[in-house]
Amino acid sequence: MVVTTDILSVxxxxxxxxCLKTNSSSSFSWELFYRNVNETGLxxxxxxDDLENIALSNTxxxxxxxxxxxxxxxxxxxxxxxxxxxxxxxxxxxxxxxxRPPHGGNCSVGPSQGKAYETxxxxxxxxxxxxxxxxxxxxxxxxxxxxLKPLLFRAEEEKFxxxxxxxxxIDNNFELTVFFxxxxxxxxxxDDQRSIKVKTY
Numbered sequence: 001m002v003v004t005t006d007i008l009s010v011x012x013x014x015x016x017x018x019c020l021k022t023n024s025s026s027s028f029s030w031e032l033f034y035r036n037v038n039e040t041g042l043x044x045x046x047x048x049d050d051l052e053n054i055a056l057s058n059t060x061x062x063x064x065x066x067x068x069x070x071x072x073x074x075x076x077x078x079x080x081x082x083x084x085x086x087x088x089x090x091x092x093x094x095x096x097x098x099x100r101p102p103h104g105g106n107c108s109v110g111p112s113q114g115k116a117y118e119t120x121x122x123x124x125x126x127x128x129x130x131x132x133x134x135x136x137x138x139x140x141x142x143x144x145x146x147x148l149k150p151l152l153f154r155a156e157e158e159k160f161x162x163x164x165x166x167x168x169x170i171d172n173n174f175e176l177t178v179f180f181x182x183x184x185x186x187x188x189x190x191d192d193q194r195s196i197k198v199k200t201y
Contacts (some may be wrong), residue, residue: 002096003188004073007056008066010094012081026085030059032066035076045078073100101188104129107180113197116166116174121196122158123152123178130184138181144168149179167198174199 002008012028034047051059054070066080071077076097082088100169109121123139139153139160144167153160167176175197181188 001186002071002077002098003101003186004071004098005101005189006187007068008071010064010066010079010081012064012083012092014083015089020033026083028060029082029084030055030064031080031082033078033080034072046102061114071098073098098132099184099186099188101133102128102130102135102182102184102190105182106175107182107192107194109178109194109196111196113199114164116200117163117200119163119198120161121164121198122159122161123180125180125182126158128190129181130188132184132186132188133178134185137184138179138183140179140181141165142179164198166200167196170198173197 009144030051032051033045034048035043036046037043046179048054054067056062056067064081074097077095079094079096081092081094089107105126107123107125110121111119113120114121125131125137128135134156136154136156137158137160138151140149140151141164142149143165152162164176165175174197175195178194178196180194181189
């Protein structure tokens, strides 16, 4: 099972004495296919034409790296590699299915504004669905003074309350950005963020 929200890296290995002799005449060619149901209800394989646009690596290199969030969830795929040299030809395939990241829920933080180190802010998530339990909830915020992203909470509970440091005092606004991450047991994740005001007065 492949997680769509992660980068996918596929490495080729050849154990033939011929293809181990990689030289200027050697070439690698990657292709990607996904399984689709056509109008008659039959399953067929569709080639992904824009592989170069969704890959982080060169599609003619020895290894293939796909960007995160470019594969469709709950879909069957086949990655095909063709190898050619002056005296040798080879082909191999890697088949896999993708998981669906957590979906259908929402997260919030309240109240929308308060006083630093005094107001109790409540982070809450609800309604998230997945086939891959348990879900992990991660809450954090951006600290404008240290430019770091401190972790506030990481657990299976959907709700958490905490007092926060002040927000950024630009234009006396004291805005603070808080982050939510919902992660399933495979590592599939959904990230979201909200803005609140945490004042010093």
